[in-house]
Structures are given as structure tokens and as C-alpha cells.
Ligand SMILES: [Zn+2]
């Protein structure tokens with residue numbers, strides 16, 4: 001077996017191997033391209049996938065950033081193309097209206113969906129692709145979340161956040177010269193989603209140590225190295241340094257790949273994601289705007305690492321908790337949010353989330369650990385005082 005750490009992201013496409021963890025892993029994406037100036041490769045990519053009648057999905061912003069160029073190149077290459085370009089404002093939501101409107105715009109001849117964008121457009125294309133059986137390609141415009149290489153679509157249905165199973169993209173094309181120009185909150189969001197892996201992986205290790213949960217060393221090593229590269233280049237992100245943006249993009253794609261390898265989101269999601277999910281759902285219920293997913297994940301990673309700190313005396317012997325100081329310093333260096341207060345989460349919602357975020361799913365994390373030890377209430381109070389110091 002090839003050492004996974006020696007592979008470039010492109011080499012993960014179509015990979016299949018027997019892993020020392022005892023499982024056979026495979027990656028169902030046929031092509032992964034993360035390079036500066038690779039947008040024109042959209043033409044051969046679409047052709048290789050057999051696309052002749054392309055349905056392009058974008059919004060005004062992503063069409064401007066990359067969609068128009070892609071469209072011109074594809075049309076010049078003699079391919080037939082039509083599409084649905086949503087308004088750039090208000091912010092597009094992956095709800096019934098968006099999914100239905102995109103579906104209604106499709107034509108019977110369409111044989112390939114080209115999504116130009118990031119989170120919402122990718123999620124919309126993914127659900128369309130899964131239900132119509134037509135493959136989709138994502139042309140990324142912002143490194144804002146780790147769902148590029150995922151197989152699920154988080155949607156907002158009847159005002160509730162619901163994750164629907166869907167399919168991998170057939171190909172991911174990410175031109176870092178375009179990605180680095182994405183709005184800064186999207187760059188920091190992608191970075192925050194990656195820094196959240198520190199606590200996600202700690203939660204997985206804790207579950208392996210205490211519950212003997214299935215664990216894949218290869219996938220963990222893969223994620224750790226990708227996260228480390230982002231952390232080492234954190235300061236470059238604020239300057240839109242293309243290399244820093246490329247590392248974040250690679251880590252986001254590999255995070256999806258790692259989830260695909262092990263068949264669940266363990267390599268990418270722990271208590272920090274439960275916090276972020278809880279905050280998003282509560283903001284939705286209250287009709288208030290919520291931060292971008294990755295920006296809340298980054299701040300929640302600080303919360304989760306603080307919980308590990310409070311749990312220090314209770315952790316199994318020899319267990320290495322996530323390094324809160326390191327998480328804080330790299331988030332700051334990248335210009336990302338470091339606390340729930342900074343995100344705009346109220347003290348009351350924060351307290352509630354410490355107590356209840358673990359109910360989002362069965363998964364064992366530091367939250368369930370503290371709950372089982374009877375320490376969660378005390379920790380919630382201590383953290384609320386720390387993150388929301390009384391005025392004066
Ligand atoms: Zn995430």
C-alpha cells in the first residue's frame with residue numbers, strides 16, 4: 001500500500017486500498033484538481049465525464065468570480081450549456097425554494113451539473129445529482145467549508161436543518177488564484193473548520209481509548225498533517241497568500257476524503273461541530289442571522305479545548321488533550337473568531353449549548369465525557385464566566 005501521506009490531493013481520486021485499520025477504503029471522486037490557474041481544466045474535466053449538455057448552477061457572485069469564464073470556455077469548446085444563476089443577495093439558503101427552483105430549471109437533455117460556488121451551491125447541486133442520477137462537478141470559488149468531498153447535503157427544510165444523504169461530486173476543480181480572492185469571512189471560515197479538527201480528532205481518540213471505538217490511524221495522520229500545514233501558514237491567510245489558501249483548500253478536500261474513507265464524519269467532526277450545529281439551529285429558530293459554519297467551528301474548537309482543560313484531572317492516563325494555546329494562537333494569526341461572544345452568540349444560548357449540544361447526536365465527545373462524570377454543569381458555568389466576563 002502507498003503511504004497516504006505521500007499522496008497529493010489529486011492522487012486520492014479513485015483510490016482504493018486495504019488499510020492497516022482492517023477496512024478496505026475507497027474514494028468515489030474521479031478527479032481532484034487544486035492548482036493555481038486550473039480553471040480552464042474545467043473543459044477536459046467535463047469532457048472526460050461525458051458531459052455534453054451542461055446545467056450550470058451559480059449565484060451572481062460566483063458567476064462573476066468563475067462561472068462566466070467557465071461558461072465561455074465550455075461554449076467555445078462546442079458544449080451546450082444553460083443554467084440557473086441565483087441573485088447574489090440576499091444570501092442563498094439551501095432550502096426548498098433553492099433546490100426546487102434549480103431542479104425546475106433543468107432540461108431533459110442535461111447530462112452534467114456544474115456547480116460554481118461553495119457551501120450552498122455545492123449542497124444544492126449534490127442533492128440534485130443524487131436524485132436525478134446526473135453527475136456533478138464543483139468549481140470552487142471559496143475555501144469556506146469541508147463539504148466539497150462529502151456525500152451529504154445539509155439542507156434547511158421546513159425551517160429545520162436536515163442532513164440528506166446524497167453523492168460525491170464526480171470532480172472537484174479548485175483554482176487557488178480564484179479562491180484567494182474570496183470574501184475574508186469565507187477564508188477564515190474554511191480555516192476555522194480545519195482548526196476544529198484538533199478537537200474532533202481528540203474526541204475520536206477519547207472514544208477509542210474509553211469505548212474502543214473503531215479508529216483509523218491512517219486517516220488521522222492524513223488529517224493531522226493537513227491541519228498542521230494550515231496552522232503553520234495561518235498568518236498568510238490574512239494576506240490572501242495563495243499558498244496558505246491552497247493548504248486550507250487541500251485540507252478541506254482531504255477532510256471530506258477522510259470522512260469517506262472511514263464511512264462517517266469522525267475524522268472531521270466532534271463536540272466543536274455539535275456546538276456550531278446547535279448555535280445555527282437556535283439562530284434559525286429565533287430568526288436571527290448565524291455566523292458562517294466554519295467561523296463558529298473555529299470558536300467552538302476553543303470552547304471544546306477549554307472543556308478538555310477543565311477535564312484534565314479526569315482524562316485517562318497518558319491522554320494528550322488538544323492544545324488550547326495553539327488553537328487560539330493560530331486562529332488569531334489567521335484573523336478568525338476565537339470566542340462565542342465574538343461570534344455574536346448570547347451568554348444564555350452559550351450556556352444552553354454546553355448543556356445540550358451533545359444531544360444532537362449519539363457520538364461520544366468531551367461533552368458526553370463530562371456529562372458522565374457529573375461535571376458538565378460546573379464546566380458550563382465556568383466557561384460562561386470565562387467567555388462572558390461580567391461588565392466592569
Ligand atoms: Zn465543518
Ligand SMILES: [Zn+2]
Pocket residue numbers: 019020021022023025216217218219
Ligand atoms: Zn483505515
